[in-house]
Amino acid sequence: MESPAVTFTLAYLVFAVCFVFPPDEVRSAGLTVQSLLSAWLGSEDAAFVQYHLRRSTGTLLAHSLLPLGYYLGMCFAAPEKHLCFFYLASKEWKTFFFFAVLLPAITSALAYYWSRKGWNNHPLARTLAVHALPQSGWRAVASSINTEFRRIDKFATGAPGARVIVTDTWVIKVTTYCLHVAQQQDIHLTVTDSRQHELTPDSNVPVQFLTIRVASINPYVKAFDIRLNSTEYGELREKLRAPISNAANVVIHQSLSDLFLETFTSLVEINQTYHVPSTQELEPCIGCMQTIANIKLIKNCQEPNEGECQQCYCRPMWCLTCMGKWFASRQDQQHPETWLSSQVPCPTCRAKFCILDVCLIR
Numbered sequence: 587m588e589s590p591a592v593t594f595t596l597a598y599l600v601f602a603v604c605f606v607f608p609p610d611e612v613r614s615a616g617l618t619v620q621s622l623l624s625a626w627l628g629s630e631d632a633a634f635v636q637y638h639l640r641r642s643t644g645t646l647l648a649h650s651l652l653p654l655g656y657y658l659g660m661c662f663a664a665p666e667k668h669l670c671f672f673y674l675a676s677k678e679w680k681t682f683f684f685f686a687v688l689l690p691a692i693t694s695a696l697a698y699y700w701s702r703k704g705w706n707n708h709p710l711a712r713t714l715a716v717h718a719l720p721q722s723g724w725r726a727v728a729s730s731i732n733t734e735f736r737r738i739d740k741f742a743t744g745a746p747g748a749r750v751i752v753t754d755t756w757v758i759k760v761t762t763y764c765l766h767v768a769q770q771q772d773i774h775l776t777v778t779d780s781r782q783h784e785l786t787p788d789s790n791v792p793v794q795f796l797t798i799r800v801a802s803i804n805p806y807v808k809a810f811d812i813r814l815n816s817t818e819y820g821e822l823r824e825k826l827r828a829p830i831s832n833a834a835n836v837v838i839h840q841s842l843s844d845l846f847l848e849t850f851t852s853l854v855e856i857n858q859t860y861h862v863p864s865t866q867e868l869e870p871c872i873g874c875m876q877t878i879a880n881i882k883l884i885k886n887c888q889e890p891n892e893g894e895c896q897q898c899y900c901r902p903m904w905c906l907t908c909m910g911k912w913f914a915s916r917q918d919q920q921h922p923e924t925w926l927s928s929q930v931p932c933p934t935c936r937a938k939f940c941i942l943d944v945c946l947i948r
Contacts, residue, residue: 590663590664591660591663591664591667593663594659594660594663594664595656595660595663598655598656598659602652602656604617605617605618605648605649605652606649606652606762607747608746608747613746618746619641619644619645619648620641620746622648623640623641623644623648626640626644627640627641627644628640630735631735631736632732632736633732634731634732634735634736635710635714635728635731635732636705636728636732638710638760638765639700639705639708639710639711642708642710642762642763642764642765643697643700643701643708645762645763646693646696646697646763647690647693647694647697650689650690650692650693651690653682653685653686653689654686654687654689654690656686657669657679657682657683657686667679669683706724709764710764710765711724712724713764713765713766713767714727714728714731714767715727716804716806716807717767717769717804717807730755730756731753731756731758731767734753734754734755734756735751735753737753737754739754739825740752740753740825741753741818741821741822741825743814743815743818744760744813744814746760747760747761747762748760748761748813750812750813750814752770752822752825752826753825754770755769755770755771756768756769756770757769757770757773757800757812757826759800759810759811759812766800766808766810767807768800768802768804768807768810769802769804769807770826770827770828771827772802772803772804772807773800773801773802773803773828774800774801774802774803774828774831775798775799775800775801775826775828775829775830775831776798776799776801776830776831776832776833777796777797777798777799777830777831777832777833777836777838778797778798778799778811778833779796779797779836780794780795780796780797780816780836780837780838781794781795781797782794783795793815793816794815794816794838795813795814795815795816796813796814796815796816796819796836796838797811797812797813798811798812798813798814798830799811800812816838817841817844819838820841820844842919842922843911843914846910846913846914846922846925847907847910847911847914849926850910850913850914850941851906851907851910853926853941854881854906854910854941854944854945854946855946857886857941857942857944857945857946858884858886858945859945859946859947859948860881860882860884860902860945860946860947860948861947861948862882862902862947862948866901868880868902868947869902869903871903871904871905871908872903872904873904873905873908873909873911873912873933874905874907874908877905877907877908878905879902879903879904879905879947880902880905880906880946880947881902881904881905881906881909881944881945881946881947882901882902882945882947883898883900883932883937883939883943883944883945884897884898884943884945885897885898885939885943886942886943886945887940887942887943894929894938895929895938895939895940895943896937896938896939897937898932898934898935898937898939898943899935899937900932900934900935902947903934904933906944906946909933909944912930912933913925913930913941916928916930916931917930926941927940928940
């Protein structure tokens with residue numbers, strides 16, 4: 587091929603790769619299938635399953651047009667090949683054109699078949715039907731997923747082409763062409779691999795990515811892998827009902843805040859304890875409203891009138907985990923070596939305290 591044809595081929599190759607695997611810059615420019623077909627796709631938040639029924643179909647159709655787009659572009663980039671006149675083109679280009687036309691024709695027929703009978707024939711519909719009760723169908727499962735996806739307490743991470751979503755009932759992996767769905771009560775999770783990346787586009791510190799195998803006891807549900815940053819591992823575990831086994835004995839690097847919270851908890855456990863008067867009734871923690879308040883701030887580090895710490899007169903209102911998160915949030919993130927020795931204000935009365943002043947309630 588001559589220079590214009592080579593230039594166009596390289597440019598189209600870059601375009602095709604960016605269109606199939608769009609980087610952040612392409613997504614922000616709106617050059618993705620989701621953006622171009624947004625009017626037809628609808629809202630993911632309003633109807634998650636229906637959105638991905640259309641998205642996967644539209645993505646397959648759009649990607650199948652890429653070879654034909656290359657052929658049409660070459661008609662202008664290499665006019666000497668006479669590609670605009672099919673009967674004058676070489677045998678190789680005729681074969682390429684045949685497959686370039688055949689591919690979108692097949693995907694169009696497939697998309698039409700999938701959309702028949704209200705998308706009953708779509709692979710995602712058949713995937714969801716596996717989880718349906720005998721008296722119901724895949725639409726009941728879709729309704730459950732749609733409802734839980736709209737909740738703000740779901741766990742979601744990953745790029746658009748490889749998202750992981752965990753709701754109260756479901757574990758979902760969103761890929762370019764399909765969705766993997768498993769029910770939480772049926773799954774076993776195993777950490778199978780770990781990869782360390784020294785540099786990432788968003789950070790200048792090493793990042794660890796974990797691969798977790800999701801296997802269901804339902805024989806009709808195929809096992810799949812999810813991949814996430816190790817700093818999100820703790821949040822994932824909180825959302826999952828089933829434990830995650832570590833078959834590969836992978837050392838999981840937690841976030842700095844998670845590591846500090848573990849240290850904070852272990853140090854508070856050896857502090858002096860506080861005995862609540864029998865007439866005082868403990869209330870739920872005002873931070874999470876899930877755990878009964880179990881800590882009291884009492885100045886133990888020094889004498890009452892010495893040092894920067896002050897006596898807190900608040901009644902027990904916080905749990906140990908929420909107080910640890912509060913303590914970490916008030917620190918200088920650039921100097922973690924100072925966290926354990928620093929003082930922070932009480933979240934309620936603003937009296938300064940240190941870790942030695944945090945007492946567990948017995």
